[in-house]
Amino acid sequence: MKTNNKKIGSQTVKLTNPPKIISSYSVVGPKEGEGPLKEYFDQILNDDTCGKDSFEKAESEMMYTAITQALSRANLQECDIDYLFAGDLLNQIISSSFTARKFEIPFFGLYGACSTMTESLSLASIIMDAGCAEYVIAATSSHFSSAERQFRFPLEYGCQRSATCQWTVTGSGALVLGHEGKFPEVTYVTTGKVKDYGQKDPNNMGAAMAPAAVDTLVSHFKDTGRKPQYYDVIATGDLGSVGKELADKLIAEYGFDIRANHMDCGEAIFNNELQKTAAGGSGCGCSAVVFAGELYKKLMRKEIKNVLLVSTGALMSPTSSLQGESIPGIAHAVSIEMK
């Protein structure tokens, strides 16, 4: 095994011993719980502070809840888990680190902005496939109120929002990976490159991330030889309605039409007109709860069989934007199939 016998094409790994997603849990805030996907979420908070004295602590509590409940659903205890891969949007990923502090589980902290769900699922799957683990957890979180005040304006300011703005999802999703049982399998992992088309408007993340999503999708199709139609659902997240439309147009230039089965987690989670969420949801928690909520359940019920989850992230910081930088994007694709 001296060479890269699992790598296919330029940026895809074919898992030879595909790990299975043996449980999932999604917890969301009140606003997400009023949206179109409300029936799929495992827990809808009445109080988005979770009884804590800061939104940052509340976010960490959500992730703790998602992980402990996903563990419980898998009939496992924390001592059964070999690794925790987690990340979030906050500076120094404190939501994840302070959650990890409560567990005796070896921890890898990740930052991929809103792409973190598939970053964590990719690495968790690879370490499982490598024979390094029996069980691994992949988790992410985001919180509207902790993100808004960190990235944009004080909550009290009541700033006007542009039509291309997205609304950070309050939520956390956790997945437990194992080797046994009748569960959806992770079959391919396509890792994204950083793409930057020079977009500088931090109120239009969808446009910044769309090229990254398209780059990773095109690489996935080329590397695997699969066509978009192979998948029942291609779920990007979180391009929002603006970025989704751009991605559909851009990928057509590469000869692929994904419109028939393309959903975007950011577009799906809110009713943008009724809920006044402009271009849709965003945040590490968005694709996490849409997958752990809706898509995982549909896979388990065999309503769908093949999902390509493509979480997308905008790798900027307020500092980089203030220094005049454009917004680089990244997207990681994970193929999840129910046999």
Add this chain to the structure above:
Amino acid sequence: MKTNNKKIGSQTVKLTNPPKIISSYSVVGPKEGEGPLKEYFDQILNDDTCGKDSFEKAESEMMYTAITQALSRANLQECDIDYLFAGDLLNQIISSSFTARKFEIPFFGLYGACSTMTESLSLASIIMDAGCAEYVIAATSSHFSSAERQFRFPLEYGCQRSATCQWTVTGSGALVLGHEGKFPEVTYVTTGKVKDYGQKDPNNMGAAMAPAAVDTLVSHFKDTGRKPQYYDVIATGDLGSVGKELADKLIAEYGFDIRANHMDCGEAIFNNELQKTAAGGSGCGCSAVVFAGELYKKLMRKEIKNVLLVSTGALMSPTSSLQGESIPGIAHAVSIEMK
């Protein structure tokens, strides 16, 4: 290969096809270039702005330099590299993301505070060992001036520093991993758990990280059956002089004496008395440049044969400290051996 056949003990992976560190590069700032390790660094900057208009951009430029030079030393091009694992201290790890933007290499962004060098080396080694890659790069960076103003005070403020303070290292280190040749091998990876003994003083990171270093070291010795004496060098980083002394005392309570071969990258990089760096160096770049500089060269010359590199991180943010939280620590150990 249905089970975790590479996992030994509670938190260690034994690499069955150990990847080799086929090249390294270290670039440091002027102050580091006047310290005790100056002869080992590959490049010493005269100007820590690297000609850029911000310290954040300068930090990114340093990482870009470390990666391109490490690639060049390995006689490789970026198209040969399967993955880049990188992280830094800045909010949203912009140094790493903006560096990754310049390369067409699939990118995994990491955050483990000052533990990030062994976090990236751990994951890079596991993905190599798994047969998913031919070549992988692991890199980190930090910059005194970008970190100081983000985590503490404006640079112009000229705040007094306590005796337990550490000085963020300006520097970046990059390692290229491959499968062939006579190079140091990564043989074991022991992944840390988050440890928090309730220390709340952000001016004493060494005390916050020492318990994590000890926890990981004890697990490594138990999991592998190795004794501290097996290693020519046990290099923690960056506990500084205060944290190093604490770690030596604390690990004695577990029955291990590491004093004979224990060095700390934070203590080693500066002459604390002459350079007025209080308890020593810190930052993602610290253990990166000490390993890529001094230790890698000594391994290549066979002056030493076995190194246990244990980068240590304090997983706080200014927000968590302001909200009254204590400082969780983490440490990841990687065993590197020249056969």
